[in-house]
Amino acid sequence: MGNASQARHALPTTGAATAGGARTAGLAKVYGSGDTAVRALDGVSVEFPRGRFTAIMGPSGAGKSTLMHCVAGLDSATSGQVFVGDEELGALSDRQLTKLRRERIGFVFQAFNLIPTLTARENILLPMTLAGTKPDQEWLGSIVRVLGLGDRLGHRPSELSGGQQQRVALARALATRPQIIFADEPTGNLDSRSGAEVLRLLREAVDELRQTVAMVTHDPVAAAHADAVIFLADGQVVDIMTGPTPARVLDRMGELGGTS
Numbered sequence: 153m154g155n156a157s158q159a160r161h162a163l164p165t166t167g168a169a170t171a172g173g174a175r176t177a178g179l180a181k182v183y184g185s186g187d188t189a190v191r192a193l194d195g196v197s198v199e200f201p202r203g204r205f206t207a208i209m210g211p212s213g214a215g216k217s218t219l220m221h222c223v224a225g226l227d228s229a230t231s232g233q234v235f236v237g238d239e240e241l242g243a244l245s246d247r248q249l250t251k252l253r254r255e256r257i258g259f260v261f262q263a264f265n266l267i268p269t270l271t272a273r274e275n276i277l278l279p280m281t282l283a284g285t286k287p288d289q290e291w292l293g294s295i296v297r298v299l300g301l302g303d304r305l306g307h308r309p310s311e312l313s314g315g316q317q318q319r320v321a322l323a324r325a326l327a328t329r330p331q332i333i334f335a336d337e338p339t340g341n342l343d344s345r346s347g348a349e350v351l352r353l354l355r356e357a358v359d360e361l362r363q364t365v366a367m368v369t370h371d372p373v374a375a376a377h378a379d380a381v382i383f384l385a386d387g388q389v390v391d392i393m394t395g396p397t398p399a400r401v402l403d404r405m406g407e408l409g410g411t412s
């Protein structure tokens with residue numbers, strides 16, 4: 153894998169790749185009402201800085217998925233604000249939000265979510281096929297090179313290992329040069345070797361392709377690949393750890409009451 157600064161020079165720089173990451177200001181999310189209301193997020197102000205890899209951790213029910221869904225525009229805030237780049241999501245119409253999600257946000261899921269009848273190449277190009285836009289061949293070439301998918305592009309998901317399928321899913325997320333990629337337990341369905349490979353590639357997407365990544369995980373080893381870890385508990389940010397190591401993350405999770 154080439155030298156990071158060389159790769160940076162070799163890559164084209166377009167608007168989407170250089171615009172800001174995402175952030176929230178006083179974000180609150182309440183599900184339901186009255187006696188059954190659940191305050192899933194309670195005044196969360198966090199930043200997912202451009203070109204950085206941020207992990208989100210916390211005990212079960214802490215609000216990790218809710219935070220990710222609100223920042224990704226999949227769920228609306230009850231109060232407070234979410235910004236993707238300069239765009240405040242609450243100010244957008246449904247149509248604008250759908251467009252922003254399609255063009256500026258990438259998703260990587262635990263379950264890969266590839267279309268079984270399409271080849272790896274067709275899966276990677278699917279967001280652009282749906283949007284009727286042309287792929288940037290230079291950018292696609294960079295992605296395929298970094299992810300090591302060159303000899304797998306003609307295969308269908310059933311002909312690929314779990315790790316290879318997740319690499320295709322990551323390539324699909326990167327293909328539109330999103331402003332931010334959300335990864336939800338991306339190694340949850342992988343053996344430890346394939347999981348480590350996917351984490352290394354997420355790291356390279358940040359270091360070599362200058363992408364912004366936010367990842368929800370329960371795994372301290374996975375979180376240690378990030379530049380910073382946001383810890384949530386009961387819908388609030390209780391800590392932000394920079395330069396995480398598995399041991400420090402594990403300790404902090406222990407204090408918060410468990411690793412899941």
Ligand SMILES: Nc1ncnc2c1ncn2[C@@H]1O[C@H](COP(=O)(O)OP(=O)(O)OP(=O)(O)O)[C@@H](O)[C@H]1O
Pocket residue numbers: 183184190191192210211212213214215216217218219412
């Ligand atoms: N659609 C919903 N309706 C009602 N309550 C919800 C809904 N989604 C989440 N909640 C509640 O909001 C709180 C936060 O849930 P969330 O899924 O964000 O937590 P999490 O940290 O991702 O948990 P886990 O690690 O178990 O996935 C929980 O109490 C959950 O039960």
